Amino acid sequence: xxxxxxxxxxxxxxxxxxxxxxxxxxxxxxxxxxxxxxxxxxxxxxxxxxxxxxxxxxxxxxxxxxxxxxxxxxxxxxxxxxxxxxxxxxxxxxxxxxxxxxxxxxxxxxxxxxxxxxxxxxxxxxxxxxxxxxxxxxxxxxxxxxxxxxxxxxxxxxxxxxxxxxxxxxxxxxxxxxxxxxxxxxxxxxxxxxxxxxxxxxxxxxxxxxxxxxxxxxxxxxxxxxxxxxxxxxxxxxxxxxxxxxxxxxxxxxxxxxxxxxxxxxxxxxxxxxxxxxxxxxxxxxxxxxxxxxxxxxxxxxxxxxxxxxxxxxxxxxxxxxxxxxxxxxxxxxxxxxxxxxxxxxxxxxxxxxxxxxxxxxxxxxxxxxxxxxxxxxxxxxxxxxxxxxxxxxxxxxxxxxxxxxxxxxxxxxxxxxxxxxxxxxxxxxxxxxxxxxxxxxxxxxxxxxxxxxxxxxxxxxxxxxxxxxxxxxxxxxxxxxxxxxxxxxxxxxxxxxxxxxxxxxxxxxxxxxxxxxxxxxxxxxxxxxxxxxxxxxxxxxxxxxxxxxxxxxxxxxxxxxxxxxxxxxxxxxxxxxxxxxxxxxxxxxxxxxxxxxxxxxxxxxxxxxxxxxxxxxxxxxxxxxxxxxxxxxxxxxxxxxxxxxxxxxxxxxxxxxxxxxxxxxxxxxxxxxxxxxxxxxxxxxxxxxxxxxxxxxxxxxxxxxxxxxxxxxxxxxxxxxxxxxxxxxxxxxxxxxxxxxxxxxxxxxxxxxxxxxxxxxxxxxxxxxxxxxxxxxxxxxxxxxxxxxxxxxxxxxxxxxxxxxxxxxxxx
Amino acid sequence: xxxxxxxxxxxxxxxxxxxxxxxxxxxxxxxxxxxxxxxxxxxxxxxxxxxxxxxxxxxxxxxxxxxxxxxxxxxxxxxxxxxxxxxxxxxxxxxxxxxxxxxxxxxxxxxxxxxxxxxxxxxxxxxxxxxxxxxxxxxxxxxxxxxxxxxxxxxxxxxxxxxxxxxxx
Numbered sequence: 001x002x003x004x005x006x007x008x009x010x011x012x013x014x015x016x017x018x019x020x021x022x023x024x025x026x027x028x029x030x031x032x033x034x035x036x037x038x039x040x041x042x043x044x045x046x047x048x049x050x051x052x053x054x055x056x057x058x059x060x061x062x063x064x065x066x067x068x069x070x071x072x073x074x075x076x077x078x079x080x081x082x083x084x085x086x087x088x089x090x091x092x093x094x095x096x097x098x099x100x101x102x103x104x105x106x107x108x109x110x111x112x113x114x115x116x117x118x119x120x121x122x123x124x125x126x127x128x129x130x131x132x133x134x135x136x137x138x139x140x141x142x143x144x145x146x147x148x149x150x151x152x153x154x155x156x157x158x159x160x161x162x163x164x165x166x167x168x169x170x171x172x173x174x175x176x177x178x179x180x181x182x183x184x185x186x187x188x189x190x191x192x193x194x195x196x197x198x199x200x201x202x203x204x205x206x207x208x209x210x211x212x213x214x215x216x217x218x219x220x221x222x223x224x225x226x227x228x229x230x231x232x233x234x235x236x237x238x239x240x241x242x243x244x245x246x247x248x249x250x251x252x253x254x255x256x257x258x259x260x261x262x263x264x265x266x267x268x269x270x271x272x273x274x275x276x277x278x279x280x281x282x283x284x285x286x287x288x289x290x291x292x293x294x295x296x297x298x299x300x301x302x303x304x305x306x307x308x309x310x311x312x313x314x315x316x317x318x319x320x321x322x323x324x325x326x327x328x329x330x331x332x333x334x335x336x337x338x339x340x341x342x343x344x345x346x347x348x349x350x351x352x353x354x355x356x357x358x359x360x361x362x363x364x365x366x367x368x369x370x371x372x373x374x375x376x377x378x379x380x381x382x383x384x385x386x387x388x389x390x391x392x393x394x395x396x397x398x399x400x401x402x403x404x405x406x407x408x409x410x411x412x413x414x415x416x417x418x419x420x421x422x423x424x425x426x427x428x429x430x431x432x433x434x435x436x437x438x439x440x441x442x443x444x445x446x447x448x449x450x451x452x453x454x455x456x457x458x459x460x461x462x463x464x465x466x467x468x469x470x471x472x473x474x475x476x477x478x479x480x481x482x483x484x485x486x487x488x489x490x491x492x493x494x495x496x497x498x499x500x501x502x503x504x505x506x507x508x509x510x511x512x513x514x515x516x517x518x519x520x521x522x523x524x525x526x527x528x529x530x531x532x533x534x535x536x537x538x539x540x541x542x543x544x545x546x547x548x549x550x551x552x553x554x555x556x557x558x559x560x561x562x563x564x565x566x567x568x569x570x571x572x573x574x575x576x577x578x579x580x581x582x583x584x585x586x587x588x589x590x591x592x593x594x595x596x597x598x599x600x601x602x603x604x605x606x607x608x609x610x611x612x613x614x615x616x617x618x619x620x621x622x623x624x625x626x627x628x629x630x631x632x633x634x635x636x637x638x639x640x641x642x643x644x645x646x647x648x649x650x651x652x653x654x655x656x657x658x659x660x661x662x663x664x665x666x667x668x669x670x671x672x673x674x675x676x677x678x679x680x681x682x683x684x685x686x687x688x689x690x691x692x693x694x695x696x697x698x699x700x701x702x703x704x705x706x707x708x709x710x711x712x713x714x715x716x717x718x719x720x721x722x723x724x725x726x727x728x729x730x731x732x733x734x735x736x737x738x739x740x741x742x743x744x745x746x747x748x749x750x751x752x753x754x755x756x757x758x759x760x761x762x763x764x765x766x767x768x769x770x771x772x773x774x775x776x777x778x779x780x781x782x783x784x785x786x787x788x789x790x791x792x793x794x795x796x797x798x799x800x801x802x803x804x805x806x807x808x809x810x811x812x813x
Numbered sequence: 814x815x816x817x818x819x820x821x822x823x824x825x826x827x828x829x830x831x832x833x834x835x836x837x838x839x840x841x842x843x844x845x846x847x848x849x850x851x852x853x854x855x856x857x858x859x860x861x862x863x864x865x866x867x868x869x870x871x872x873x874x875x876x877x878x879x880x881x882x883x884x885x886x887x888x889x890x891x892x893x894x895x896x897x898x899x900x901x902x903x904x905x906x907x908x909x910x911x912x913x914x915x916x917x918x919x920x921x922x923x924x925x926x927x928x929x930x931x932x933x934x935x936x937x938x939x940x941x942x943x944x945x946x947x948x949x950x951x952x953x954x955x956x957x958x959x960x961x962x963x964x965x966x967x968x969x970x971x972x973x974x975x976x977x978x979x980x981x982x
Contacts, residue, residue: 206839
């Protein structure tokens with residue numbers, strides 16, 4: 001039965017293979033084609049049809065070659081078909097003018113070689129059908145069967161493709177036969193035609209696999225892939241027929257296609273054609289033939305990548321079901337989830353060598369389906385997650401999926417799906433989510449956790465209950481406490497490690513989304529839970545995670561104050577909150593930066609003062625003194641100290657709940673501290689700040705229970721005098737002048753405040769002093785700044801000199 | 814496929830054909846035959862040296878018992894095969910690459926290594942490959958037992974060998 005052409009095959013394919021050879025062959029062929037085409041056109045112009053056909057046959061002879069690669073054959077084919085079109089136009093024209101010859105269909109069959117013969121036959125057939133010379137149905141049948149004469153894969157494929165293109169507009173697309181004598185055929189004839197053409201083309205296409213030497217296999221497979229569209233066009237043509245409905249698709253079209261796809265056992269063909277079917281036919285059809293399609297999938301050859309086919313189908317149907325925002329496109333009786341879930345399980349069972357990442361990808365697609373199509377039914381999504389976990393437990397219990405593997409990547413992708421589809425509150429309802437998360441190694445868990453947090457922050461989701469916070473923390477544990485499987489755990493936890501900083505900042509930011517809007521007690525629970533969770537994270541993490549808790553706690557005290565009418569225990573609750581903060585800040589002092597705890601204490605003191613609860617003063621005093629202790633510990637760092645002292649002074653000025661005893665203790669300590677600073681300029685400036693402590697700072701009057709300003713004239717003046725004296729001791733001229741300016745400004749302020757003993761004379765003397773000193777400073781850049789400052793002071797004074805208060809002011813330019 | 818009605822036109826009349834089964838459609842064609850001559854190796858020392866080649870064969874032709882095999886043969890084995898075929902089969906057997914008498918002149922008289930020269934071995938290998946492919950592809954040669962023994966028996970046992978025909982299994 002078989003022809004022993006083995007030797008000829010290898011010889012002929014080797015001969016034409018080299019690149020230059022191919023180019024030359026193609027160029028020669030094209031030139032011949034053009035020559036024959038030119039001759040053909042010339043004789044057609046002279047109305048000699050027979051001569052024209054002869055030249056056409058010669059031209060078509062170039063398509064008989066075995067020497068060209070598929071790509072080059074295609075190029076040749078394109079040119080030939082273009083030229084052939086002229087012939088077709090000529091003949092059509094002849095018929096339109098009533099001059100057509102009636103025997104051409106027979107005449108061309110005398111052409112000597114089959115390839116030209118069939119191309120001409122197809123062309124003439126096309127013309128004759130259009131001109132109603134021959135019955136459509138018979139001719140179409142004839143053509144598709146005659147093409148069997150070319151069994152060479154490459155030539156056959158292109159020939160049948162030409163046939164398909166030619167009859168594009170001629171395929172009958174009606175339900176019923178027309179009533180005229182010449183039968184045109186119905187949709188069933190078209191189906192027969194295309195399905196036959198398809199099966200023959202598929203046969204030829206698969207046969208290409210075996211042509212030639214085994215060492216050229218890769219190249220051949222690549223060439224086959226390049227030609228796949230030729231076969232696929234048949235399916236496209238089927239989908240374009242209007243009379244094909246769901247019923248016909250299910251009973252005629254799909255079974256016939258599947259028969260060919262399954263029995264050809266060729267993986268290139270199967271992968272392409274299954275994919276093609278999914279893309280080309282409408283989703284409605286797929287919905288109604290799911291079982292048949294999936295059954296065929298199971299029968300595909302073992303090396304076919306079934307994962308992509310199934311995922312393509314699932315994704316398409318998922319998109320279909322959620323189109324236009326509704327979930328109603330799927331009819332009730334089609335339980336998509338169940339069908340796919342079962343089928344995937346069958347597929348996985350039947351393919352024992354399926355790599356885990358493919359299984360996960362399938363589960364991911366299924367998860368996507370369940371989340372999008374069954375949005376409010378969490379049990380579907382849960383089931384998928386549970387199954388995924390089971391699969392890995394079956395492979396290797398208690399082992400993590402190794403980091404960086406394709407399986408790990410697919411799992412990460414899978415875990416991102418619910419985060420994208422839902423907001424976190426719904427994700428928390430998928431209680432098997434964490435089972436799958438636990439499968440991953442450190443790096444992937446880390447990625448997923450970061451993704452979760454970023455999603456919450458982007459979507460601005462509020463998490464209102466303590467229970468949900470707990471559940472969320474369970475998921476995010478990887479970022480919160482030390483992990484046993486993390487590399488270099490301790491060494492990476494430094495503030496110089498950008499990743500660590502970024503990660504902990506995100507966790508901290510998360511805190512802002514924990515809000516129980518109408519329930520302060522719930523908020524308190526949330527705070528407690530955060531504290532319990534974060535305290536296990538290690539000191540370096542606390543640096544980031546404690547401050548938000550503390551700030552929220554302060555904010556909560558304000559909330560309690562607001563509802564003090566409804567809640568009689570509000571003061572006790574505030575007390576507890578402050579105690580908590582005390583504890584937390586205390587822990588933070590173990591870190592090297594004293595700045596943060598110090599600020600937090602001061603903030604607490606302010607908060608307590610604002611709240612004004614029954615032991616606000618005690619609390620505020622405690623916090624303040626803690627801050628002061630921290631200040632004292634900064635002894636070595638002059639710059640830090642002066643900054644901290646400034647903070648302390650500023651805070652004290654605002655705190656209003658201290659009674660005189662406490663307040664005066666603090667005033668004095670701070671003032672003394674100011675004078676004990678090492679650098680003179682710092683001393684001066686801080687003293688100037690202290691003046692306000694004796695003036696506008698408020699203390700609690702115990703008899704009236706109201707706060708009042710200190711207004712201690714003497715002490716204010718004492719400070720000012722001390723500051724002035726210290727200024728005279730400064731050696732650096734520019735700094736001294738600058739400080740004189742600052743002194744002057746403070747005096748002006750108190751002058752405006754009507755402090756007795758500060759009168760216009762005093763101001764004048766200061767102005768004079770300053771003006772004298774001004775000449776001492778140089779005119780370089782730094783001092784330019786100082787000059788400007790002084791100018792501003794003078795400008796202000798000049799403005800004010802109009803006022804009655806400032807009568808007698810001596811200021812000149 | 815519907816039958817054509819009786820008053821069909823001459824130009825579209827044709828013979829009815831038998832549909833082919835799905836297996837026949839898609840099975841790999843049973844004409845696959847590849848023989849490679851590879852890996853020349855020179856054995857022995859001094860005067861007693863000889864070179865042999867690996868003959869690797871892959872096929873799906875029904876007439877061959879083994880679908881894949883690999884044996885080692887030397888030039889004289891090829892000569893033996895040729896002689897057998899010339900005598901028993903009706904084909905015109907192609908010629909082998911030359912015997913290279915010149916090169917077999919004693920070593921001390923030649924400047925190079927004679928028949929163990931790499932270039933020469935490569936030339937000979939190509940020639941032998943061409944020869945065996947032409948021969949094995951011929952249906953009449955495929956009927957000769959000598960060809961099967963040559964291609965598929967591990968060694969050619971000249972004592973046991975009896976010339977004869979092989980029928981399609």
